[in-house]
Amino acid sequence: MDDLKNKYLTAIADAADENALEELRVQAVGKKGEVSLKMRELGKMTPEERQVAGPALNALKDEINSALAAKKAGLADAALDERLRTECLDVTLPARTERRGTIHPISQVTEEVTAIFADMGFAVAEGPQLESDWFNFDALNIPGHHPARAEMDTFYTHRAEGDERPPHVLRTHTSPVQIRSMQAQGAPIRVIAPGRVYRADYDQTHTPMFHQVEGLAIDKDISMANLKWVLEEFVKAFFEVDDVELRFRASHFPFTEPSAEVDIRCSWEGGTVKVGEGDDWLEVLGSGMVHPKVLEAANIDPNEYQGFAFGVGIDRIAMLKYGIPDLRAFFDSDLRWLRHYGFSALDVPTLHGGLSW
Numbered sequence: 001m002d003d004l005k006n007k008y009l010t011a012i013a014d015a016a017d018e019n020a021l022e023e024l025r026v027q028a029v030g031k032k033g034e035v036s037l038k039m040r041e042l043g044k045m046t047p048e049e050r051q052v053a054g055p056a057l058n059a060l061k062d063e064i065n066s067a068l069a070a071k072k073a074g075l076a077d078a079a080l081d082e083r084l085r086t087e088c089l090d091v092t093l094p095a096r097t098e099r100r101g102t103i104h105p106i107s108q109v110t111e112e113v114t115a116i117f118a119d120m121g122f123a124v125a126e127g128p129q130l131e132s133d134w135f136n137f138d139a140l141n142i143p144g145h146h147p148a149r150a151e152m153d154t155f156y157t158h159r160a161e162g163d164e165r166p167p168h169v170l171r172t173h174t175s176p177v178q179i180r181s182m183q184a185q186g187a188p189i190r191v192i193a194p195g196r197v198y199r200a201d202y203d204q205t206h207t208p209m210f211h212q213v214e215g216l217a218i219d220k221d222i223s224m225a226n227l228k229w230v231l232e233e234f235v236k237a238f239f240e241v242d243d244v245e246l247r248f249r250a251s252h253f254p255f256t257e258p259s260a261e262v263d264i265r266c267s268w269e270g271g272t273v274k275v276g277e278g279d280d281w282l283e284v285l286g287s288g289m290v291h292p293k294v295l296e297a298a299n300i301d302p303n304e305y306q307g308f309a310f311g312v313g314i315d316r317i318a319m320l321k322y323g324i325p326d327l328r329a330f331f332d333s334d335l336r337w338l339r340h341y342g343f344s345a346l347d348v349p350t351l352h353g354g355l356s357w
């Protein structure tokens with residue numbers, strides 16, 4: 001009986017799966033199993049023998065049955081663990097390429113612009129959207145009485161009554177980041193500063209919040225020629241063509257001298273905008289040589305250093321490049337618009353891999 005017990009308990013412990021276990025059950029305690037056959041022999045025994053063998057056989061049968069049950073439960077647990085291990089969802093895996101969400105054209109274009117200027121050695125700088133009027137205006141050679149303050153349709157914050165300090169403003173351009181980055185880094189410096197800006201204006205090509213990217217390059221031997229080359233390289237790379245027509249127009253900004261505005265030839269025929277053809281010009285950027293007073297405000301000696309600055313309308317060039325006719329739709333959060341104009345989250349714009357798909 002001990003031999004039987006050892007044989008089955010060992011076999012049960014070693015059983016690899018439920019099939020092996022069932023076979024063992026049949027072999028041991030099934031109708032024609034070894035233990036059952038032994039039980040049938042009880043009838044041939046003397047009553048004394050039966051008294052000993054009967055309970056012992058019953059105990060053996062119970063022991064084998066409970067070993068079978070325990071092993072069965074163990075196998076089921078192991079199978080469940082294995083399923084959990086192989087069927088689990090790894091949330092750190094990259095998203096599927098099915099387009100669930102998309103990258104907004106503004107984010108896409110900001111990435112494209114950043115990739116192009118990074119290739120020309122420009123680092124990315126940042127500044128606050130709620131800005132002091134000193135950074136937004138005074139330091140940029142726009143004193144209190146200057147008409148540019150009114151022209152820009154500035155949003156001012158409220159001061160508590162009796163607070164004489166000038167109010168903060170929602171920055172009207174990214175130019176205050178010129179001052180902040182020159183103060184922080186000194187010269188020489190080469191940065192771009194993309195971000196949100198605000199002006200009270202609303203029509204097909206204006207929204208109260210929009211985006212600019214500021215450019216700034218200061219060194220000892222920088223001229224207007226460098227500005228023109230950088231802008232031409234940028235426009236060609238951005239529109240991914242060789243024949244974009246640029247128009248440099250003499251202009252005026254308080255913080256640059258001389259100043260130039262740059263327009264891109266385009267057409268608005270049929271309500272959609274096309275670059276490089278037509279009789280219209282879309283103003284996309286302001287630029288010029290940084291005014292000596294601006295350098296001084298940022299603690300840079302204008303006798304030693306000079307350079308150029310520019311400010312590009314990100315929304316404008318996004319409309320031009322991707323043929324989007326109305327700026328206001330950019331910020332409506334209409335899912336149909338976002339799906340139509342959005343970009344795949346997995347396609348990061350690079351100069352070598354391609355800017356846009």
Ligand code: PHE
Pocket residue numbers: 172173174175253256285286287288309310311312
């Ligand atoms: N800040 C100007 C604007 O918002 C653009 C600009 C930037 C012009 C830098 C010249 C130099 O229109």
